Amino acid sequence: MDKTALKETVCRVIDIHSEKIISAAQAIAQHPELGFKEFATAEAVKRFFSDIGLAYQDGLAITGVKAKLKAGSAGPTVAILGELDAVICPDSPNADPTTGAAHACGHHLQLGAMLGAALGLSLSGAAEQLAGNVAFMAVPAEEYVEIAYRMKLREEGKLHYLGGKQELIYTGAFDDIDMAMMIHAAKDCPEPAVYMGESSNGFIGKTIQYLGKEAHAAEAPDQGVNALNAAMLGLMGIHALRETFRDDDVVRVHPIITKGGDLVNSVPADVRLETYVRAKTMNAIDATHVKVDRALRAGGDAIGAQTIIKTLPGYLPLSCPSAFNELFLTNAEQLLPAESIRFSGHFGASTDMGDVSHIMPTIHPYIGGVTGALHTRDFKAVDYLAACVLPAKLMAMTAIDLLADEGQGAADLLAAYAPLMTKEEYIQKLDSYFSK
Numbered sequence: 001m002d003k004t005a006l007k008e009t010v011c012r013v014i015d016i017h018s019e020k021i022i023s024a025a026q027a028i029a030q031h032p033e034l035g036f037k038e039f040a041t042a043e044a045v046k047r048f049f050s051d052i053g054l055a056y057q058d059g060l061a062i063t064g065v066k067a068k069l070k071a072g073s074a075g076p077t078v079a080i081l082g083e084l085d086a087v088i089c090p091d092s093p094n095a096d097p098t099t100g101a102a103h104a105c106g107h108h109l110q111l112g113a114m115l116g117a118a119l120g121l122s123l124s125g126a127a128e129q130l131a132g133n134v135a136f137m138a139v140p141a142e143e144y145v146e147i148a149y150r151m152k153l154r155e156e157g158k159l160h161y162l163g164g165k166q167e168l169i170y171t172g173a174f175d176d177i178d179m180a181m182m183i184h185a186a187k188d189c190p191e192p193a194v195y196m197g198e199s200s201n202g203f204i205g206k207t208i209q210y211l212g213k214e215a216h217a218a219e220a221p222d223q224g225v226n227a228l229n230a231a232m233l234g235l236m237g238i239h240a241l242r243e244t245f246r247d248d249d250v251v252r253v254h255p256i257i258t259k260g261g262d263l264v265n266s267v268p269a270d271v272r273l274e275t276y277v278r279a280k281t282m283n284a285i286d287a288t289h290v291k292v293d294r295a296l297r298a299g300g301d302a303i304g305a306q307t308i309i310k311t312l313p314g315y316l317p318l319s320c321p322s323a324f325n326e327l328f329l330t331n332a333e334q335l336l337p338a339e340s341i342r343f344s345g346h347f348g349a350s351t352d353m354g355d356v357s358h359i360m361p362t363i364h365p366y367i368g369g370v371t372g373a374l375h376t377r378d379f380k381a382v383d384y385l386a387a388c389v390l391p392a393k394l395m396a397m398t399a400i401d402l403l404a405d406e407g408q409g410a411a412d413l414l415a416a417y418a419p420l421m422t423k424e425e426y427i428q429k430l431d432s433y434f435s436k
Contacts, residue, residue, distance in 0.1 A: 003404045006129050007331075010400065011393045014120040021119065021392060022384040024048055025112030029094060029381075032086030032101040032108075035141025035164065036153060038063045041084045041111075045138040048115050052122045054136070061167035062158065065138040069121055075132035076410035078402050079174070080395050081182035081353070082114030083107040083142040083164070091377035104379040106185025106370060109387045111138060113183050113367070116392025121399065131407035134399050135177055140164035142352055144205065144314060147274070161430060162205075163315060165352040169359065170427060178414060179324065179361040181398065182353060183391040185374070185381075186344075186366040192386035193340045193368030194332040194394070196325050200347035200364075201250055202317035202354050203278040204289055204433050208234070208255075208296055211306040214262075214269040224267030227305045228260055231271045234299025234307075238275075241291050249284035250348060253277050253292055278350060280317055282429075313433040318347070318354035319420065323413055324363045331397040332365075335390065340368075349374075358420040361413055367391045 001009070014021070024044065031040050042063045049056045049067045056067040063084060068077075085107060089095055092102035118136040121127065141150075141164035153159040161167045168174055186195050210231050215224030238253055245251035255275035261268030273296075277289040293309055300307030332341050344366055356362050369387030372378030381387050402410040421429065 001129055003400055006126055006404065007397045007400055010120040010124045010126055010396045013124040014116055014389060014392050014396065017119055017123070018385065018389045021112050021116040021388055024115055025108045025384065025388050028108040028111055029103045032094065032096050032103050033084070034088065034099060034101045034146055035085040035143055036062045036150065036159070038084035038140055042138065045084070045111065045115070049118070049136070052119050054118060054122055060173050061140050061164055061171060063140040064164065064168060064173065066173060067118065067136045069127045069134040073133045075407050076178040076403070076414065077133040077135055077176055078399050078410065079135040079137050079177045079180040080114050080117050080399065081137045081139055081180060082111035084111070084138050084140050085143050085164070087143045087375055088145055089375060089377060092379070093377070104376060105143065105374050106379070106381070106387070107142065109185050109367070109381055110182060112384070112388035113391040113395065114138065116388060117396040117399070120392060120396045126400065130400065130403035132403045132410060134403070139168060147205065147207070147312070162312060163352040163355070166313070166355050166430065169355060169423065174356065174359070177360065178410065179402070180356050181328070181363045181395055183365050183367045183395065184351070185370045185387060186368050187373045188371060189368035190371050190382050191340065191368050192336060192383065192390055193342065194336060195342050195344040195366035196329055197318070197344045197347055197364050197366055198320050198325070199280065200318035200354055201252065201278040201280055201350050202282060202285055203276040203314035203350045204285055205312040205314045206275050206277065206289070206292070207310045208273040208275070209308040210271045210300055211308065212267065212269045212303065215267045217265050217267050221267055225269070225304050226267050227271040228268035230299045230303040230305040230307070231257060231273055232299070233302050234296040237295025237298050238292055241295055244291065245288065246284070248280070250280040250346065251278065251284060251288050252348065253288070276314060280346065282316065310435040311433050313430040315350045315352045316354040316358050318351060318362070318364055319357045320363045321361050321413070321417055323416055324361045327401050327409065328363055328365055328394060328398050331394050331401070335393065355426070359423055359426055360419065361417045
């Protein structure tokens, strides 16, 4: 069977089972879970895999699940990913009332698309026509939240890194993968559409603690050391640096105060902040976060407070090879009118898919069918055919392009690709950010 006929067969199977795919995504949306706690979501993924006859590994990076189209094969393997976790958005109408978790970033749609691609490729019999293999991966903890909880897991030896794909790289779950793709929901795009992304910001995380000296705020302020004043000066120092940030580097530094003191009537002696330092390249991140540290320390020094800065590895910038993007784009052109396909260029936020993109060819297109902005109460899927079923077809079609004809498409892609880092270099880089 030629590639065109095989794609048509797979897409037809996906259409026949579209309600099953949509129901899976909708059910996941009703039970949002935060990173490394996605046990119920993982169970739903495992049930789906079992229903379509795919064996799986589970417990990867605590909650991750991985299935393969074939039991074993030589040749290249392409991974299709979906993310298990929700984000904290307590104002969402579908938020968990206890945790504030909500699928306000569309990860349930990603899972629906990944599961749909798995269904189409599995039930169509496409495996017999393809070289290599396809891995279907439900991955944990893309949202960089609940850092204290994750640091506790790290201290207990249950994690090495704080992000799901980072941990999967570290533990070897990507060792048998040669290239990877996943989709992400767009924003404010209710109609069927594809946005081809090229890059995103990366970031590192920081926690900051200013320790001063408590005193009665009215009767003896001269005897205290005001840690809140130290924090305010540190924040002003960051603001004073902003004119030094190059526009081309797309630097974003956005701190919050997580603890401002204990009592109004006491001089604040323990004040805490968190921030990300984002930029388009690792060089820009490395140059900027040193400046930020200087500004933060200057605030403490000016007041006489102790400044404790802990730096944590965040996510690396996303980099999508144009040749891989073109494969996905060509398939999108078969299913959508030209005006529904756009180039989104650089994405100012971050994803741990950027980490994957440093060691293998990776794409991360954005898909319509949703309204509202990401991570807000207004985010909502309004067209599940556009948000789940369409991208399931597109990822399955792209996998066929890579693995049909004895895997020539994958061979061509890999031959033209130079990894930004080896796995060993990647681990060394991330480990260097942990504060000693």
